[in-house]
Amino acid sequence: VQLVESGGGSVRAGGSLKLSCAVSGFTESAYCMGWFRQAPGKEREGVAGIGSDGNTTYGDSVKGRFTISKDNAKNTLYLRMTSLKPEDTAQYYCAAGGLSCLAYIRALGVPPSARLVDYWGKGALVTVSS
Secondary structure, three states: EEEEEEOEEEEEEOOEEEEEEEEOOOOOOOEEEEEEEEEOOOOOOOEEEOOOOOEEEEEOOOOOEEEEEEEEOOOEEEEEOOOOOOHHHHHEEEEEHHHHHHHHHHOOOOOOOOHHEEEEOOOOEEEEEE
């Protein structure tokens, strides 16, 4: 299984970016996919999640600004980020998990937990300047 992010870059505060994650190697669609981010000196945090049923979940800091989506035909996961803030600066990671991950986001309505992720991308850097 491979997850490859693209679309990172630098943007001014208030701007927008769209991250993509090309997924390969799954025999079926992953049960649970998500985006995480990690800023320097901080722990990795879940940003958004999407289940195989299409239901989405978001962290409180990005609700209303970020949108997670997927195109099963293209095997691609997306994260549309708008109204970006300097505090959104981080390395962003695409992630995929199994049934436990799906159950977690369904039950709690929050992004996936990193401990339930089976596969990680290598990350894409997003830098937001003020």
